[in-house]
Amino acid sequence: xxxxxxxxxxxxxxxxxxxxxxxxxxxxxxxxxxxxxxxxxxxxxxxxxxxxxxxxxxxxxxxxxxxxxxxxxxxxxxxxxxxxxxxxxxxxxxxxxxxxxxxxxxxxxxxxxxxxxxxxxxxxxxxxxxxxxxxxxxxxxxxxxxxxxxxxxxxxxxxxxxxxxxxxxxxxxxxxxxxxxxxxxxxxxxxxxxxxxxxxxxxxxxxxxxxxxxxxxxxxxxxxxxxxxxxxxxxxxxxxxxxxxxxxxxx
Ligand code: PGA
Numbered sequence: 392x393x394x395x396x397x398x399x400x401x402x403x404x405x406x407x408x409x410x411x412x413x414x415x416x417x418x419x420x421x422x423x424x425x426x427x428x429x430x431x432x433x434x435x436x437x438x439x440x441x442x443x444x445x446x447x448x449x450x451x452x453x454x455x456x457x458x459x460x461x462x463x464x465x466x467x468x469x470x471x472x473x474x475x476x477x478x479x480x481x482x483x484x485x486x487x488x489x490x491x492x493x494x495x496x497x498x499x500x501x502x503x504x505x506x507x508x509x510x511x512x513x514x515x516x517x518x519x520x521x522x523x524x525x526x527x528x529x530x531x532x533x534x535x536x537x538x539x540x541x542x543x544x545x546x547x548x549x550x551x552x553x554x555x556x557x558x559x560x561x562x563x564x565x566x567x568x569x570x571x572x573x574x575x576x577x578x579x580x581x582x583x584x585x586x587x588x589x590x591x592x593x594x595x596x597x598x599x600x601x602x603x604x605x606x607x608x609x610x611x612x613x614x615x616x617x618x619x620x621x622x623x624x625x626x627x628x629x630x631x632x633x634x635x636x637x638x639x640x641x642x
Pocket of ligand 1: 605
């Protein structure tokens with residue numbers, strides 16, 4: 392049985408006061424669950440990781456960065472290393488989000504290098520893949536996903552150290568979502584790719600999240616699909632009430 396993961400990607404949002412409050416609200420919701428059968432995670436910007444580490448301490452809520460350097464330390468102005476992220480109490484980092492692939496021209500090969508560095512620093516990784524609207528309309532979705540999965544995941548990938556997030560680029564922040572059949576098709580396809588490369592046990596146990604305009608009103612139908620093991624939530628994770636309402640659908 393794969394344990395659902397409800398993950399909030401705050402992106403470049405929140406200042407100290409509202410970030411602390413949001414983390415505290417999520418932490419107190421999760422702490423009040425008795426033996427929760429799902430994981431909950433927040434990914435604040437770097438500026439809030441320390442404050443959020445304090446807020447979620449002892450609650451069981453996992454803490455994630457949104458990116459990391461492929462290097463441990465040294466002359467890399469502006470970058471933050473996975474060792475630093477681990478040092479301040481986070482357990483994981485998102486990698487290869489489409490906004491980084493677009494804004495920073497990150498390639499899957501770079502995502503793979505970052506993943507290797509993060510795994511070496513004992514973080515687990517959340518690796519994002521997804522097709523653009525043009526790619527979907529040209530019938531290239533599965534081809535694009537296969538290539539991103541192949542090139543972004545390092546050889547060290549296991550079901551324990553890696554989570555995959557399928558996020559169609561055209562569904563992020565747009566209010567549009569694929570049909571449930573389209574989501575299930577891609578998730579099952581990703582699992583098949585994992586099985587070919589890493590074997591059946593890894594494929595059966597690795598978690599594949601759906602991301603892109605997940606909100607309380609559509610969470611239930613998306614999260615009940617057989618190969619969907621949780622959600623990576625952007626906009627709706629910035630309101631504790633919406634984020635926790637989404638979590639309620641996997642209980
Ligand atoms: P969204 O973002 O929920 O605002 O569509 C999801 C994401 O980019 O992770």
